[in-house]
Amino acid sequence: MSEGPIKTRRDGHVLEVTLDRPKANAIDLATSQIMGDTFAAFRDDPELRVCIVTGGGEKFFCPGWDLKAAAAGDEVDGNYGVGGFGGLQELRGLNKPVIAAVNGICCGGGLELALSADIILAADHATFSLPEIRSGTVADAATVKLPKRIPYHIAMEMLFTGRWLEAEEAARWGFVNRIHPAASLMEEARKLAKHLASGPPLVFACIKEIVREAEDMTFQDAMNRITKRQFETVDRLYDSEDNREGYTAFAEGRDPVWKGR
Known part of the structure; x- marks a missing residue:
């Protein structure tokens, strides 16, 4: 310490x-x-x-x-x-x-x-x-x-x-x-x-950025930015290994292994 x-x-x-x-x-x-x-x-x-x-x-x-x-x-x-x-x-x-x-x-x-x-x-x-x-x-x-x-x-x-x-x-x-x-x-x-x-760090990053940035937006403006991948963290998540790992782990009936990438 x-x-x-x-x-x-x-x-x-x-x-x-x-x-x-x-x-x-x-x-x-x-x-x-x-x-x-x-x-x-x-x-x-x-x-x-x-x-x-x-x-x-x-x-x-x-x-x-x-x-x-x-x-x-x-x-x-x-x-x-x-x-x-x-x-x-x-x-x-x-x-x-x-x-x-x-x-x-x-x-x-x-x-x-x-x-x-x-x-x-x-x-x-x-x-x-x-x-x-x-x-x-x-x-x-x-x-x-x-x-x-x-x-x-x-x-x-x-x-x-x-x-x-x-x-x-x-x-x-x-x-x-x-x-x-x-x-x-x-x-x-x-x-x-x-x-x-033990959770998905890229998803946590999305949550924090969206909550922070959406505070001064209308609901629809925030949703548009999410769906258009205009948040950096959202764009990174959707192209990530972790995103694919989540689907794969669910299909295989196992716990996901998150790597933060």
Whole structure:
């Protein structure tokens, strides 16, 4: 496992990324830049298919921006690195599944980091908030994302008041997939990651690109782009060995062997 504020662990096709910056796993500019490089390397490595992102320790997933570093001179609008703040929010072309294993307090930019994942698992003691309103600033990425993920009125209440949600309420509103006992959170995340890693990576890439690009399209425009193979991932899939393998394996009554090509 690598050292520093960002620790990584490879297990077959799965990459684990742990934000481990005591005491609270807050993100300063240097850490954000390392995270961006880490997630970009994950994106570009053909052997890696799934990523788990979590926090070090048992209390904090991530509280977001390091206010002490800001007070010491880090610029709020400084160079966060490739992928923007936390390395995931604006990372282009990330067409692989990302699981957030939220192991504790998840607020501000930390909640925005979790929202950048595709699946969110939470420890039973995890809590969630957007407290930026109390600091006189805006939770920019969350303001864009959250009203599209959960009921509008709940999202606006969180943004306007900064109130805290327990894991159970977060799951009820739909931005947490499942809650697990803290002791088994990573075991469950690894189990899910292993399941996803055994799936068809080219199809996952299609799903992520279509979902991302279709957000600002009409249904018919999106369908036209798919059927005309105007998405790069769709065009690649339909000419791939994996596409043929899926049909062949079904006809032969066996499990497919996905190669990602």
